[in-house]
Amino acid sequence: MSDQHDILPTPLTPAQARARRSRNVAIALALGALVALFFAMTIVRLGGHVMDRF
Amino acid sequence: MSDATIDIDGKGAETRLGPDVSVATAGDFFELLKPRVMSLVVFTGLAGLVAAPGVMNPIAAFVALLCIAVGAGASGALNMWYDADIDAVMTRTARRPIPSGRVKPQEALTFGLVLSAFSVGTLGVLVNWVSAGLLAFTIFFYAVVYSMWLKRSTSQNIVIGGLAGAMPPAVGWAAATGSLDVAPLVMVALIFLWTPAHFWALALYRSGDYARANVPMLPVTAGEAETRRQIVLYTVLTVAASFVPAALGFAGVPYVAVAALLGAGFLYYAVAVLRSPGDHKLAMKLFGFSILYLFLLFTAFIAETAFGVAPLVSA
Numbered sequence: 001m002s003d004q005h006d007i008l009p010t011p012l013t014p015a016q017a018r019a020r021r022s023r024n025v026a027i028a029l030a031l032g033a034l035v036a037l038f039f040a041m042t043i044v045r046l047g048g049h050v051m052d053r054f
Numbered sequence: 055m056s057d058a059t060i061d062i063d064g065k066g067a068e069t070r071l072g073p074d075v076s077v078a079t080a081g082d083f084f085e086l087l088k089p090r091v092m093s094l095v096v097f098t099g100l101a102g103l104v105a106a107p108g109v110m111n112p113i114a115a116f117v118a119l120l121c122i123a124v125g126a127g128a129s130g131a132l133n134m135w136y137d138a139d140i141d142a143v144m145t146r147t148a149r150r151p152i153p154s155g156r157v158k159p160q161e162a163l164t165f166g167l168v169l170s171a172f173s174v175g176t177l178g179v180l181v182n183w184v185s186a187g188l189l190a191f192t193i194f195f196y197a198v199v200y201s202m203w204l205k206r207s208t209s210q211n212i213v214i215g216g217l218a219g220a221m222p223p224a225v226g227w228a229a230a231t232g233s234l235d236v237a238p239l240v241m242v243a244l245i246f247l248w249t250p251a252h253f254w255a256l257a258l259y260r261s262g263d264y265a266r267a268n269v270p271m272l273p274v275t276a277g278e279a280e281t282r283r284q285i286v287l288y289t290v291l292t293v294a295a296s297f298v299p300a301a302l303g304f305a306g307v308p309y310v311a312v313a314a315l316l317g318a319g320f321l322y323y324a325v326a327v328l329r330s331p332g333d334h335k336l337a338m339k340l341f342g343f344s345i346l347y348l349f350l351l352f353t354a355f356i357a358e359t360a361f362g363v364a365p366l367v368s369a
Contacts, residue, residue, distance in 0.1 A: 012075055019077045026080035034176070037120075040113050041180040 078157040085151050086134050086162055087127025087169075094348065095126040095222045098245060101352040102226030102238045104359050105304065110230045117180050118229035122222055125173035125189045129218065131166035132197035135159055137205070144263040166197070177229070185228035192221040206268075209275040212257075216249030217242075237304045241355075244295045248348055251288040251324060254281050255341035258327070259334045282328045285340070289324035293317035296351060305355060306363040312354035316347045 012020065099122040103115055110118075134141065134152055138159055141147035151157035170193050178186030200215030208214075220242045227238035254272055257264060258281055261273035273281045296313040299305040305313075323340040330336050 015077050016075045019079045020075065022079040022081070023076075023083070026083070034172075037117055037176070037180065041117060044111050044113050 082151045082156045086131040088130035092123050092126050096123045099222035099226040101356050102223030103230050104356050106227045106230035121173045121177035128166050128169035129193040129196040131162050133201045135162040136201045140267045143267045181229045182232045184232050185225050188225045209270045209272045212253045213250050216246050220245035240298050247292045247295050251285045252344035254285050255337045258337040286324045286328050300366040303365040303367045306365050309354045309358050320347050
């Protein structure tokens, strides 16, 4: 790299940007759902015992 | 980077148009899961789950069905990764995400492996490891035994490989009970026997595709006449097997009535195909009816269990 040839961040094409956004949203939703599932199943497994501490 | 470098501002600063970043959308990845196949898998998995003795927590049941669906989808993605070369030359599959260039093979492979691991791991941790083990076996059997081995090497590919598609009731039952029994194995046998007639009906319609792709489907290797005979044979076996749940005390009179009616329809179409050489539209009608057959048969099974109908004979 030289002063005369700075490398700028490579811009995405509109199609690439749209596709990446759609993938990111899907991954976020999937991870959120996974967390919700593990939380819900933890409560199910604890059952009534979860209230014993109170 | 595969794309051209350009001097975007005229001062020597370099940038590139369209870097080597995927253009695959979430919808393209969803298509890799073969959603239509997945829906029948979920339904038969539900049948196994509902038929199992005892009451399963609804959230655990939902988790089990979700994992079965994702596991089935993962094996579909792995199948599309491995069969991309075949898919590219077949009319029916040429527009799938990989041959159409929307998803890269490496992306599909990673997606399939990650979903396989997550579906099996989640089912094991949240439900039980017997069902997780069966789900892992199902994915392995479809992706490795069927896709990588049988499909390209023998005309019995779909007969043996059909075991993968037949497994969901066993996974569902194991999710509910942590074990296996005769009832889920009867359901597995029923789907196993149903698969050849169902798939060969489609293969008759698409035999040119399979020949071009060098896939040894029965119509390509043994001819259409032999395929039509084998369709009738497997239809008879399927219809006979559909009465076994009642004979073993797992189903009642309504189920038997539905099985008899549907079985008559299935046999009617199979014999019609046998008697109409070259009528590929009729073969597609048989294909469509075979899906309806399995769907309604399992609906009857689930409905009987839900309404507590007494079995025809004591188990």
